[in-house]
Amino acid sequence: MTLFSLFPRRQGSAPRARERLQILLSHERSICGKSDLISVLQEEILTALGKHIIVSQDNLTIRMDRGAALSTLDIEVLIPHSSGMTVSSADRDFVKTLRLAH
Amino acid sequence: MPKVLVVTSGKGGVGKTTSTAALGAALAQAGQKVVVIDFDVGLRNLDLVMGAERRVVFDLINVVQGMAKLSQALIRDKRLETLWLLPASQTRDKDALTEVGVAGVIKELRKTFDWIICDSPAGIERGATLAMRFADAAVIVTNPEVSSVRDSDRIIGLLDSKTEKAEKGEQIEKHMLITRYDPQRAKRGEMLNIEDVLDILSTPLLGIIPESQEVLRASNLGSPVTLCNAASAPARAYLDAARRLRGGVVPMNIHGERKRLFVKLFRRAA
Numbered sequence: 001m002t003l004f005s006l007f008p009r010r011q012g013s014a015p016r017a018r019e020r021l022q023i024l025l026s027h028e029r030s031i032c033g034k035s036d037l038i039s040v041l042q043e044e045i046l047t048a049l050g051k052h053i054i055v056s057q058d059n060l061t062i063r064m065d066r067g068a069a070l071s072t073l074d075i076e077v078l079i080p081h082s083s084g085m086t087v088s089s090a091d092r093d094f095v096k097t098l099r100l101a102h
Numbered sequence: 103m104p105k106v107l108v109v110t111s112g113k114g115g116v117g118k119t120t121s122t123a124a125l126g127a128a129l130a131q132a133g134q135k136v137v138v139i140d141f142d143v144g145l146r147n148l149d150l151v152m153g154a155e156r157r158v159v160f161d162l163i164n165v166v167q168g169m170a171k172l173s174q175a176l177i178r179d180k181r182l183e184t185l186w187l188l189p190a191s192q193t194r195d196k197d198a199l200t201e202v203g204v205a206g207v208i209k210e211l212r213k214t215f216d217w218i219i220c221d222s223p224a225g226i227e228r229g230a231t232l233a234m235r236f237a238d239a240a241v242i243v244t245n246p247e248v249s250s251v252r253d254s255d256r257i258i259g260l261l262d263s264k265t266e267k268a269e270k271g272e273q274i275e276k277h278m279l280i281t282r283y284d285p286q287r288a289k290r291g292e293m294l295n296i297e298d299v300l301d302i303l304s305t306p307l308l309g310i311i312p313e314s315q316e317v318l319r320a321s322n323l324g325s326p327v328t329l330c331n332a333a334s335a336p337a338r339a340y341l342d343a344a345r346r347l348r349g350g351v352v353p354m355n356i357h358g359e360r361k362r363l364f365v366k367l368f369r370r371a372a
Contacts, residue, residue: 011291012290012291012292013291013292014288014291014292014293014294014295014298015291017247017248017294017298018294018298018301018302020248021248021251021252021302022302024252025252025255025302028252028255028256029255029259
């Protein structure tokens with residue numbers, strides 16, 4: 001045992017800071033950058049659907065996931081029974097998923 | 103061709119105002135005609151850091167609202183003939199700043215100045231978005247510390263989406279300025295190092311300003327650090343950064359204090 005081992009040097013905290021930032025920012029970039037696109041899409045899809053059926057904003061969900069090789073855009077529309085369309089008995093009548101290459 | 107530069111960061115207290123004053127003075131020291139504009143309405147400080155706090159009569163809001171002419175609001179620096187200040191209003195509400203008004207002021211300043219440097223307030227509200235709105239280039243001031251790096255990342259996102267240049271589909275020129283850097287602590291792994299910050303933010307580096315007592319001394323005296331003590335480490339780092347802004351190729355040194363021990367002792371005794 002050397003004298004130095006009695007006073008172990010504290011590990012630098014910078015690598016931990018770097019790692020935490022990388023994880024956090026990869027997540028935040030995926031939300032922040034798209035916020036505008038999502039709201040624009042939401043509005044335009046509602047307008048387009050509105051010509052044929054009544055869909056409220058609550059029944060439209062748009063999600064985007066950016067991956068390294070593949071990004072996905074999920075658009076989910078719940079059509080209520082009173083929409084004037086002939087629909088099946090399930091609550092979730094129409095789910096469409098688009099996959100876009102990144 | 104005049105250049106509009108925004109000095110921004112998202113996070114407060116990282117050195118935007120210090121950097122605006124130092125870069126503005128450094129460019130003016132090189133003979134460029136420079137105006138520094140304070141966008142921090144209600145919390146102005148650039149006047150104080152520049153030592154012009156007692157000479158403010160009219161401000162940016164007065165000009166935007168047509169209550170004063172631009173020439174009446176501009177304050178010429180007492181030390182440098184080609185350096186001017188356009189102060190922010192201390193009493194008005196920040197909502198008094200309008201996009202049309204700011205556009206008009208910047209357009210007018212482009213006619214006379216080589217550099218129009220906009221000192222952004224912290225945050226991502228109106229003052230900050232208007233400070234970057236008409237910029238050709240941005241200096242992102244970042245401390246090697248997690249919250250500052252995160253906020254810089256957010257600001258970079260805004261620069262790439264909310265500026266007039268970005269909306270036209272053009273690229274805004276971005277420069278990273280790392281301030282309060284302590285090379286010894288970074289070497290020991292106690293502080294994010296330059297490579298870490300550049301890796302995470304992937305933005306080209308404009309300069310590294312070392313942590314130094316000279317920065318506080320300069321603000322105490324109301325003088326940009328490049329004028330207050332041009333030989334000090336932070337001043338040399340800012341002078342290098344200003345040269346790079348003008349397109350010069352300057353090796354990226356981390357400046358240290360040059361003073362020897364006996365000089366320090368002598369100064370203390372004096």
